[in-house]
Amino acid sequence: MQGAFSARLVSGKVGASRLPTPADNTANFPFMQPTSTKVTMQYDSHSLSLPAQSGQRLASGWLLLALLSLVGAGLVVILIVLARTPVIHNLIPWTGSFRTALVIHVDLSVLVWFLSFAGVLASLTLAERLQGWGRLALRMAMLGTGILTFSPFLGEDAPFRNNYVPVLNNTAFFVGLLLFSGGFALLALLTLWQRRPAQSAGERGLRFGLWTALLIYLLALASLAWSWWELRGITVHDEHYFELLFWGGGHLLQFTHVQLQMLAWLWLGSLAGLPLFLTPRMAIPLFIMGALPALVGPVIHAFYTADSGELRLAFSELMIYGGGVASLPLALMMAWALWKADPVARPEQEIMRLALRSSLALFVLGGVIGFMIRGINVTIPAHYHGSIVSVTLVYMGLAYALLPGLGHQQPPVRLAGYQLNLYAFGSMLHIIGLAWSGGHDVQRKTAGAAQGLENLADKIPMWIMGAGGMIAVCGGILFLVLAFRSFRWGGMDPNHG
Numbered sequence: 001m002q003g004a005f006s007a008r009l010v011s012g013k014v015g016a017s018r019l020p021t022p023a024d025n026t027a028n029f030p031f032m033q034p035t036s037t038k039v040t041m042q043y044d045s046h047s048l049s050l051p052a053q054s055g056q057r058l059a060s061g062w063l064l065l066a067l068l069s070l071v072g073a074g075l076v077v078i079l080i081v082l083a084r085t086p087v088i089h090n091l092i093p094w095t096g097s098f099r100t101a102l103v104i105h106v107d108l109s110v111l112v113w114f115l116s117f118a119g120v121l122a123s124l125t126l127a128e129r130l131q132g133w134g135r136l137a138l139r140m141a142m143l144g145t146g147i148l149t150f151s152p153f154l155g156e157d158a159p160f161r162n163n164y165v166p167v168l169n170n171t172a173f174f175v176g177l178l179l180f181s182g183g184f185a186l187l188a189l190l191t192l193w194q195r196r197p198a199q200s201a202g203e204r205g206l207r208f209g210l211w212t213a214l215l216i217y218l219l220a221l222a223s224l225a226w227s228w229w230e231l232r233g234i235t236v237h238d239e240h241y242f243e244l245l246f247w248g249g250g251h252l253l254q255f256t257h258v259q260l261q262m263l264a265w266l267w268l269g270s271l272a273g274l275p276l277f278l279t280p281r282m283a284i285p286l287f288i289m290g291a292l293p294a295l296v297g298p299v300i301h302a303f304y305t306a307d308s309g310e311l312r313l314a315f316s317e318l319m320i321y322g323g324g325v326a327s328l329p330l331a332l333m334m335a336w337a338l339w340k341a342d343p344v345a346r347p348e349q350e351i352m353r354l355a356l357r358s359s360l361a362l363f364v365l366g367g368v369i370g371f372m373i374r375g376i377n378v379t380i381p382a383h384y385h386g387s388i389v390s391v392t393l394v395y396m397g398l399a400y401a402l403l404p405g406l407g408h409q410q411p412p413v414r415l416a417g418y419q420l421n422l423y424a425f426g427s428m429l430h431i432i433g434l435a436w437s438g439g440h441d442v443q444r445k446t447a448g449a450a451q452g453l454e455n456l457a458d459k460i461p462m463w464i465m466g467a468g469g470m471i472a473v474c475g476g477i478l479f480l481v482l483a484f485r486s487f488r489w490g491g492m493d494p495n496h497g
Contacts, residue, residue, distance in 0.1 A: 067212050156170040
């Protein structure tokens with residue numbers, strides 16, 4: 001390791017057609033370069049400093065895994081969208097694979113994508129002496145993701161569409177899931193054990209949020225183990241069993257995602273040049289407020305058994321009343337900061353603001369639709385798609401900034417803007433179509449004739465859903481094209497770091 005890191009930003013010129021590099025001269029893009037052994041504190045932004053090259057390679061590895069998970073999720077989502085779209089579903093012969101595709105899509109696009117990006121953030125803080133163990137964690141996660149992705153071809157095709165972590169009931173799937181979850185757990189433990197020195201007060205605040213997210217992830221694994229032990233007497237492992245198994249841990253995992261989303265909002269706000277609406281010291285109580293409800297999880301387990309209705313109700317109410325206690329106030333503050341912000345000084349700042357605005361819009365849309373849920377219909381996936389896409393958009397914006405910061409090439413600003421708009425617009429149409437169809441009581445987790453689309457009024461919202469879904473897929477593909485084109489496959493820039 002080249003020592004601690006200076007918070008000094010070195011000079012340079014920002015071109016109009018690229019996103020910033022660590023050498024760009026701007027206080028609004030606070031990447032750190034390893035240039036000295038002196039730690040200088042800065043108090044004007046929320047950001048994580050960049051490590052030396054070994055740490056950057058580890059973070060790049062986790063980012064690559066995150067991108068590859070989206071490739072797999074995108075391939076199967078095409079099947080899902082077409083299988084739900086009226087008329088088209090009659091023209092395709094593989095609608096019966098919808099259930100299996102849905103399982104793999106959810107696990108790749110939520111579990112693997114979200115936690116892999118969390119791996120990027122954790123890698124930025126990991127101590128140099130633990131990089132070898134960090135690479136082991138990455139290899140475990142990559143191997144697990146590969147096995148999970150191809151598990152339909154490696155064993156019995158028995159999909160169970162339980163909530164949070166839907167499963168294929170075959171050995172290969174569970175081996176892949178165990179390897180990925182174990183790899184990320186190892187990285188979480190390493191990050192919590194030893195970190196690089198923080199470079200600024202703002203970094204301390206974001207690191208605290210990261211640590212709370214990782215601790216909640218470990219708590220979710222403990223909840224899963226607790227449920228598994230209490231359910232060991234059940235010999236028939238059907239969809240109901242896996243619903244019970246993942247119920248507690250799945251709810252706690254949502255708190256991890258919320259904490260990381262707040263971290264990403266704060267960092268993206270600094271990159272976007274927004275006014276300092278929240279001091280670094282104020283960020284820590286906000287993260288504490290967001291994490292405290294998750295501590296109720298073990299209490300729920302202590303009072304109720306995993307197969308009881310009381311436990312399911314308690315975790316549901318925990319998420320309803322505790323999930324937004326910190327994210328909603330922060331979302332309002334972010335919206336106010338966007339409203340009050342000065343005009344952008346550079347085009348790349350507008351990309352960061354666009355990602356932030358889109359993320360906040362989907363966050364609000366998903367939350368509003370949540371109040372519309374009545375019964376078990378497609379209003380439910382409309383609600384959680386809003387939340388998922390909100391997280392995805394802020395991660396996309398952060399990825400555009402991190403790529404050059406990690407020694408890769410810089411994505412074109414104009415195309416990045418098109419991509420964010422395309423993905424956000426398509427996702428909104430998709431979600432609105434699902435919510436509208438929920439008003440017609442179209443059942444969730446169904447496709448083709450099972451949806452019961454009998455008249456034009458039933459079909460129109462699903463057409464909107466299908467069109468929006470395909471537009472969003474195009475936006476996702478464009479993101480992957482821009483990101484993969486930016487990767488330096490032969491290694492990072494030798495002049496960087």
